[in-house]
Amino acid sequence: MTWARSNGSSTANDEDSRMGVIRAEEAVRLAEQNDRAVITVAGHSSDVRECAELLAMLGLDAGRRHKIA
Secondary structure, eight states: OOOOOOTTOHHHHHHHHHHHHHHHHHHHHHHHHHHHHHHHHHHHOSSHHHHHHHHHHHTOOTTOOOOOO
């Protein structure tokens, strides 16, 4: 989408601000979803090696922790 912005347009800045909030909320949601998936995989794994293999196959990162201030 192309924006026709004029100097001092608060509408475009408001839109950019809203999109930033939406992106931040989505990052939190995805981090929580990843954490739930890692816990589920760990709970169904027979040992640490199997857990690591399954996490790698699924593209999940057990060490990734996001802190949102």
